[in-house]
Amino acid sequence: MSIASPPTDHRERVRTNYLNHSYGVKSWLLTRDHKRIALLYLASVSFFFLLGGVFALLIRLNLLTPAGDLFSADNYNKLFTMHGIVMVFFFLIPGIPAVLGNFLIPIMIGAKDLAFPRLNLASWYIYILGALFTLYAILSGGVDTGWTFYTPYSTTFSNTYVTAAGLGIFITGFSSILTGLNFIVTIHTMRAPGMTWFRLPLFIWSLYATSIIFILGTPVLAITVALLAIERTFHVGIFDPALGGDPVLFQHLFWFYSHPAVYIMVLPGMGVISELIANMSKKNIFGYKFVAFSSIAIAVFGFLVWGHHMFVSGQSVYAGMIFSFLSYAVAIPSAVKVFNWTATLYKGSISWQTPMLYAIAFIGLFMIGGMTGLFVAALGVDVHVTDTYFIVAHFHYVMVGVTLMAYLGGLHFWWPKITGRLYPELWAKIAALIIFVGFNLTFFPQFLLGYLGMPRRYHMYPPEFQVLHVLSTAGASILGIGVLIPMVYLIWSMRYGKIAPPNPWGAAGLEWRTSSPPPVENFLETPHVTWEAYEFAPREELEIIGKVSVDDRAG
Amino acid sequence: MSEHIVSRKIYFSVFGALLCLTALTTFIAFQDLGPFNIVVALAIALVKASLVVLFFMHVKYSSRLTKLIIFAGVFWFFIMVSFTFADYYTRGWITHPHP
Amino acid sequence: MGTWLPFMPEQASTVASRVDNLYAFLVATTIFFTVLISSTLLFFFVKYRRRSEHTIPKPIAGSIKLELLWTIIPFCLAMVMFFWGASVFFAQYRIPENASDIYVVGKQWMWKFQHPEGQREINELHIPLGKRIRLTMASEDVIHSFFVPAFRMKQDVVPGPNRYEQMWFEATKPGAYHLFCAEYCGTNHAAMIGTIYVMEPKEYAKWLNGGATEGTLTQKGEKLFTDFGCITCHKSDGSGRGPVLEGLYGKQQQLTTGEKVLVDDNYIRQSILSPGSQIVAGYQPIMPSFQGRISEEQLIQVLAYLKSLAPQQPTTGGPTENPVPIDTTNVGKK
Amino acid sequence: MSTEATHKKGAHAALAHHFEDLEQQREAGSLGMWTFLVTEIMFFGVLFMAYSLYRSMNPEAFAIGSGFLNVELGTINTGVLICSSLTMALAVWSAQARKDKKLIIIFVALTMLLGMTFLGIKFTEYIHKWDEHLIPGLDFQYHGPFAGKVEMFVYFYFVMTGIHAIHMIIGLGLMTWILVKAAKGRFSPEYHAPVELVGLYWHFVDVIWIFLFPLLYLIDRHLPPIH
Numbered sequence A: 001m002s003i004a005s006p007p008t009d010h011r012e013r014v015r016t017n018y019l020n021h022s023y024g025v026k027s028w029l030l031t032r033d034h035k036r037i038a039l040l041y042l043a044s045v046s047f048f049f050l051l052g053g054v055f056a057l058l059i060r061l062n063l064l065t066p067a068g069d070l071f072s073a074d075n076y077n078k079l080f081t082m083h084g085i086v087m088v089f090f091f092l093i094p095g096i097p098a099v100l101g102n103f104l105i106p107i108m109i110g111a112k113d114l115a116f117p118r119l120n121l122a123s124w125y126i127y128i129l130g131a132l133f134t135l136y137a138i139l140s141g142g143v144d145t146g147w148t149f150y151t152p153y154s155t156t157f158s159n160t161y162v163t164a165a166g167l168g169i170f171i172t173g174f175s176s177i178l179t180g181l182n183f184i185v186t187i188h189t190m191r192a193p194g195m196t197w198f199r200l201p202l203f204i205w206s207l208y209a210t211s212i213i214f215i216l217g218t219p220v221l222a223i224t225v226a227l228l229a230i231e232r233t234f235h236v237g238i239f240d241p242a243l244g245g246d247p248v249l250f251q252h253l254f255w256f257y258s259h260p261a262v263y264i265m266v267l268p269g270m271g272v273i274s275e276l277i278a279n280m281s282k283k284n285i286f287g288y289k290f291v292a293f294s295s296i297a298i299a300v301f302g303f304l305v306w307g308h309h310m311f312v313s314g315q316s317v318y319a320g321m322i323f324s325f326l327s328y329a330v331a332i333p334s335a336v337k338v339f340n341w342t343a344t345l346y347k348g349s350i351s352w353q354t355p356m357l358y359a360i361a362f363i364g365l366f367m368i369g370g371m372t373g374l375f376v377a378a379l380g381v382d383v384h385v386t387d388t389y390f391i392v393a394h395f396h397y398v399m400v401g402v403t404l405m406a407y408l409g410g411l412h413f414w415w416p417k418i419t420g421r422l423y424p425e426l427w428a429k430i431a432a433l434i435i436f437v438g439f440n441l442t443f444f445p446q447f448l449l450g451y452l453g454m455p456r457r458y459h460m461y462p463p464e465f466q467v468l469h470v471l472s473t474a475g476a477s478i479l480g481i482g483v484l485i486p487m488v489y490l491i492w493s494m495r496y497g498k499i500a501p502p503n504p505w506g507a508a509g510l511e512w513r514t515s516s517p518p519p520v521e522n523f524l525e526t527p528h529v530t531w532e533a534y535e536f537a538p539r540e541e542l543e544i545i546g547k548v549s550v551d552d553r554a555g
Numbered sequence B: 001m002s003e004h005i006v007s008r009k010i011y012f013s014v015f016g017a018l019l020c021l022t023a024l025t026t027f028i029a030f031q032d033l034g035p036f037n038i039v040v041a042l043a044i045a046l047v048k049a050s051l052v053v054l055f056f057m058h059v060k061y062s063s064r065l066t067k068l069i070i071f072a073g074v075f076w077f078f079i080m081v082s083f084t085f086a087d088y089y090t091r092g093w094i095t096h097p098h099p
Numbered sequence C: 001m002g003t004w005l006p007f008m009p010e011q012a013s014t015v016a017s018r019v020d021n022l023y024a025f026l027v028a029t030t031i032f033f034t035v036l037i038s039s040t041l042l043f044f045f046v047k048y049r050r051r052s053e054h055t056i057p058k059p060i061a062g063s064i065k066l067e068l069l070w071t072i073i074p075f076c077l078a079m080v081m082f083f084w085g086a087s088v089f090f091a092q093y094r095i096p097e098n099a100s101d102i103y104v105v106g107k108q109w110m111w112k113f114q115h116p117e118g119q120r121e122i123n124e125l126h127i128p129l130g131k132r133i134r135l136t137m138a139s140e141d142v143i144h145s146f147f148v149p150a151f152r153m154k155q156d157v158v159p160g161p162n163r164y165e166q167m168w169f170e171a172t173k174p175g176a177y178h179l180f181c182a183e184y185c186g187t188n189h190a191a192m193i194g195t196i197y198v199m200e201p202k203e204y205a206k207w208l209n210g211g212a213t214e215g216t217l218t219q220k221g222e223k224l225f226t227d228f229g230c231i232t233c234h235k236s237d238g239s240g241r242g243p244v245l246e247g248l249y250g251k252q253q254q255l256t257t258g259e260k261v262l263v264d265d266n267y268i269r270q271s272i273l274s275p276g277s278q279i280v281a282g283y284q285p286i287m288p289s290f291q292g293r294i295s296e297e298q299l300i301q302v303l304a305y306l307k308s309l310a311p312q313q314p315t316t317g318g319p320t321e322n323p324v325p326i327d328t329t330n331v332g333k334k
Numbered sequence D: 001m002s003t004e005a006t007h008k009k010g011a012h013a014a015l016a017h018h019f020e021d022l023e024q025q026r027e028a029g030s031l032g033m034w035t036f037l038v039t040e041i042m043f044f045g046v047l048f049m050a051y052s053l054y055r056s057m058n059p060e061a062f063a064i065g066s067g068f069l070n071v072e073l074g075t076i077n078t079g080v081l082i083c084s085s086l087t088m089a090l091a092v093w094s095a096q097a098r099k100d101k102k103l104i105i106i107f108v109a110l111t112m113l114l115g116m117t118f119l120g121i122k123f124t125e126y127i128h129k130w131d132e133h134l135i136p137g138l139d140f141q142y143h144g145p146f147a148g149k150v151e152m153f154v155y156f157y158f159v160m161t162g163i164h165a166i167h168m169i170i171g172l173g174l175m176t177w178i179l180v181k182a183a184k185g186r187f188s189p190e191y192h193a194p195v196e197l198v199g200l201y202w203h204f205v206d207v208i209w210i211f212l213f214p215l216l217y218l219i220d221r222h223l224p225p226i227h
C-alpha cells in the first residue's frame, strides 16, 4: 500500500468537496466536473423514469378490462409508444452510464476528470435538447408508431408527431456517441500510474464494452431515423414500398442498432453487479478475466444477432437461422458471468445490506429474463410468441428486473459517496422487497399471456385473458409504490441522512479511498496503484489517498 | 511516443498518385469491361482511400491502437453489409434453390 | 392430443405439438438452471453471511476447469435448442406439396379472404380439417401479421409491388380459433382480429356450396382480364403487342437485361403493378402500370386466372401437383 | 475553478487542468478524433449499404440516373478536393515542423479556398438538377423506363452528397477557428493538436468523396445513354 506524505492542510482542503465548493445555478449548469454532470443526468433521467412510469401505469389501468374502456385506441397506441421511447432512449440507455458511469469512471481509474469535460457537459445539453423535441412531440399530441418506428406505417400512414420524436432520438443519439467516445478515451489515456487494464474494476470493463456499442451502433440509428424523417417529409426514399423501397431494410437498420442497444442497457448493469457482489462479500471476483472479457464478447457478438427480431418479417429463413445461431452464441458469455458471480460468493463474508439484496435479485431475475431470451431465439418457438406478451415479459424481465435492479442497487451502494450521506437501511430493505414482489407479479403473468397468444400493443383483448391482465395490473401498482419509496427516502437522506464515512462498506476500489463526497479533483494527489482489483484489506489499511490515518476523517 | 513528421516529398508523391488515379478511374469508366467496371472502380477508390489514410492521416506511423480502431470501423461496416445482403440474397431459396 | 401443460393454447395444427415440445424442453431447462443458481445463491447467502466486520475472506482467483465446464455445458445445451428450433422452423415454413390455396388480403383493419371456388369472407375463414392449406397473402397498406395461436403459426404480411407472403398449416381439430393481427398497424390494430373455423371436410363442402358466389376465382379473373383490357395486348394467338400469357406460369422468362427469372406469383404481381421494372426480351416497355387501378383482390383473381392458363396446372384451387415456388422478392436473381 | 494549482508552474498554457502533460492531452485528442471518425464510418456506412443494395437490385435504373450527373464537374471536384487534402497535410506539416505561423495560415486559408470551390461547384450541379426538374420528391420530371428507381438514385445522390457537403461546411467552420488561433500564434511544434485533428477530419471527408465519386458518377459510362 502506498502511503503518501500528508499535505499540510488536508483537513481544510477535504472539507470543500465537489458539492459545496461553489454555489448557484450557474455553477451547476456550466460545470465541467464529471460528478456534477452525473447529478444533472440523475435528475433528468429520474424525471423521464417517472414520466415513463406514469405511462406504464396508464397502460396497465387500461388493460384491466377486455374492452379497454379507459382510453381510445389511438390514445392507447400513443401511450405504449411514448412509454417505450421515453424508457428506452431517455431513461435506460443513459441511465447507468451517464449517471453512475460519469460519476465513477474517473474516480475508479484515479483520474481528475473525463478526458473531455466540456464535451461531457455538451452531451448533457444535447440529451436535453433531444428530450425537448420528444417532449414537444408528446405534448403536442404524441406519437403512435411503437418505439420501433416500423415503416411504412411511420413514413406514410401515421398522422402523429413522428418527425419530432424521430429528431429527438436523432439528437439524443449524439449525446450517447459523445459519452461513449469520452469514456473510451478516458479509459485508454487517463488511468492513474499503476492502474493496469487488469487492475480495473469490472464496472469499467463493462462501460468500456458499452461504449464500443455506443460508438459503432448509435450512428446507424441516427442516420436511419434521419432518413425516415426525410421520407416522411418529402415522400421520397427507400423504405416505403410505394416509393420503391423495402420496409424490411428499415427493420435491419433499426435492429442493427437496437439489438446492441439492449446490451447497452444490460452491460453497465452487469458491471454494477460485479462491484456489488465483490464488495458486499469482500471477495475478489471469481475468474476476473473471464468476466472482463465476456463483457467485450457480448458487445462484439451482440452486433451479429439483430435479425432475431425479424424471424417472421419476411426475412430469408436462412438468414433467420444464422441469426438464431449467433443469438445462442452471445448467450454464453452471459452465462459465464452468472456462474462466476455465484462462485464469487463461495466462502465470502456476505453482507445483508440493501445493495446485496438487489444483486441477488438481479441474478435471479436475469436467469429468467435471459433464459426466456433463449426461448425467443429458438426459431420454432419465436414464430408463435413473437409480438405477443411473451416478448413484453422477456424484455421487462431483462430491462426492469435486471437493469433497473442494478441501477437501484448501484445507486444505494454509491449513494454515500455521491451525497456524503447514508440512506435509511430499513426503508431500503422494505422497498427492495416490495419492488421484487411487485415486479414478478406484474410481469410473470405476461409470459403466460404471451404463450396463450395475447398479442402485444393491443388496446383491447378477448375476455379469456382478463384474469392474467388483472394480476399484472395489480403487480404494477405494487411496483409503482415500491419505486416511489426509494425516491422519497433518498431525497430525504440528502438532508437528514447520517453523515457517511469515506468507506462505509469496507470496500476495495479507488472511489472508497477518497472522502465522501469527493473533492473537486477527486483525490488530493494522484494515486499510485500498487494493488490488484478487489484486494480487500482490513479497514485500517484502506486509507484515503493523501491522508495519514482513517480516524482523521473529513466532514 | 513523439510524433513522426512526414516529409513533403511523400506528400507530393501521394498527391500526384491520387490525381493520376482519379484520371485513371474516369478514363476506365468509359471503357467496357463488362462486370469488371465496378470492380476496378472500387479497387481504385480503395487504393486512393488507403493512400490518404496511410500518409495524409499518418496512420502508417501511428500506434497499433489507431490501426485497430480503423480496422474496427471498417469491419463493422462489413458486418452490416454482409449480414443484410445475406438476407436479401437467400430469400427465395426455401422453395426453389438458387440456380 | 390435448394440451398437457397449463397455460397453453389449444393445439390445433400439425406443428403445434412440435412447438409445444420444444417449449416444454426450454421451460425445463430454465427451471433447472434457475433453481440451481438461485438455491446456490441463497445457500451461500445464508451460510457465508457476514459474521464480523473484520474478517477478510481468503481470495480465490478462479479455476480454468470450472470456466470451461460452464462454458461448454451451456453451449451444448444452446446448440440443442438451436437445432431443435431450426428444425421446427423449417416444418413451419417449408410449404408442402398438395396444398389448397386460399388468398388473403390484409388492410387497415381487416382480413379479407378469397377461396378459389369464389367464396369471399371478411375476418372469418372456414377451412377443412386435415387438409394442407396454403395462404397467399398481400397487404394493401402497412405491415400486418397473420397469427393463429392455436396453429402456432405467424407470418408478417409486408406490402410491396412484388410481394406475396406465403404460409401454410394443416388443422387437426375442429373448432373456432382466434385469428390476430400481430404486427402493430395503426389505430385499430387490436380490432384486426377474426375467427378461423375448422370444419369436417363434409361440412366444409356443404359450406362451400351454401353461399351464393359470382363464379370461381378463375372465372372472375378471366372477366377482369377483359374488363381491364389486358386481352387487347395479350392475345392467345400471339398477335397482340404483349407476350402470350398461356403457359407462362412456372416457366423461366428471359428479360431484356439477359437474366432469366422464374415466373411465380411475385413476378406476375410485379408485372402488373410495375411493368417497367422487368421487361420481357423482345418487347417494348409499353404496358401501363395498373397500380392503384386494380385492387388487391382483383389482382388475386387475375393471378388465379393466369395460373390456370398454365398447362401443367389443370385448375387452380384444387390440390396442385407442382409445388408453387415462393419468392419474397426478386433480388437474388441474377 | 482553482485547479491550476495542480500543475507545476511553467506548464504549457494549453494544458488542461485534468491532464498530466501535453503528451497525454495530445494522445487523448487524437484517440478521440479517430473514435469519432469511426462513428462517421458507420454513419455513412448505412447510406453506402442501402445504395449498394438498391443498386444491385436495379442496375439499369441506377445507370440511367448516373447518366444525369455531370462527369466533368464530378472529376474536377475530385481533383479540387484532393488538392485541398494536400494543402491541409502541408498545414499540419508546417505546424509540426516550422515555427512560422504565416505558413500555417497560408495553407489553412488555401484549404478553405479549395473547400469553398468544391462547394461552389457542387452547388452549381444542384442548380442544374433543379433546372432539369430532377429534384426527387419535389419536382421530378423523368418518365422514361424505371422512373421510380431512377428517382431513388437521384435521391441517393442528393442525400449522400448533401450530407457530405454538410460535413465540408462543418470542416470550414473548424478551419476558421484554427485560422484565428493560428493568427494569435497559439501553435508551435510542441502544441498543434487542433491543427492535426481538424486535418484528420478533413482528410476523412475527402476519403468519403473518393468513394462517392465512382459510385455516383461513373456507372456504366461506356454504354450509350438510354435517355
Ligand code: HEA
Residues within 6 Å of the ligand: A148, A262, A263, A265, A266, A308, A309, A310, A327, A328, A330, A331, A332, A334, A335, A338, A339, A366, A367, A369, A370, A371, A372, A373, A374, A376, A377, A378, A382, A385, A386, A387, A391, A394, A395, A398, A399, A403, C029, C033, C037, C073, C074, C075, C077, C078
Ligand atoms: C436489457 C435488455 C435485453 C437483454 C439483456 C436481452 C437478452 C437476450 N435477448 Fe432480448 N429483447 C429485449 C431486451 C433484451 N434482451 C427487448 C427490448 C426485446 C424486444 C424489442 C421489441 O420488439 O420491442 C427483445 C427481444 C428479443 C428477441 C426477439 C423476439 C421477438 O420479437 O420475436 C429475441 C430473439 O432471439 C431475444 C433474444 C435474447 C437473447 C438470446 C438474450 C441473451 O443475451 C440472454 C443471455 C442470458 C442468459 C442465457 C441467462 C444466463 C444463463 C445461464 C445462467 C446458464 C444457462 C444458459 C444456457 C443453457 C445457454 N430478445
Ligand code: HEA
Residues within 6 Å of the ligand: A049, A050, A052, A053, A054, A056, A057, A059, A060, A080, A081, A083, A084, A085, A087, A088, A091, A092, A145, A146, A147, A148, A392, A396, A399, A400, A404, A442, A456, A457, A458, A459, A472, A476, A479, A480, A481, A483, A484
Ligand atoms: C427501460 C425500459 C422500460 C421500463 C423500465 C418499463 C417499465 C414498465 N413497463 Fe414497459 N415497455 C418498454 C420498456 C420499459 N417498460 C418498452 C420498450 C415497451 C414496448 C413499447 C412498444 O411496444 O413500442 C414497453 C411496453 C410495455 C407494455 C406493453 C404494452 C403493449 O404492448 O400494449 C406494458 C404492459 O403492461 C408495460 C408495462 C410496464 C410496467 C408496468 C412498468 C413498470 O416497471 C413501471 C414502474 C414504474 C412506475 C410505476 C413509476 C412510478 C411512478 C408513479 C407511481 C407516479 C408518480 C408520478 C409522479 C410523481 C409524477 N410496458
Ligand code: CUA
Residues within 6 Å of the ligand: C106, C107, C108, C109, C143, C144, C145, C181, C182, C183, C184, C185, C186, C189, C190, C192
Ligand atoms: Cu394489422 Cu395489426
Ligand SMILES: [Cu+2]
Residues within 6 Å of the ligand: A258, A259, A262, A305, A306, A308, A309
Ligand atoms: Cu435482440
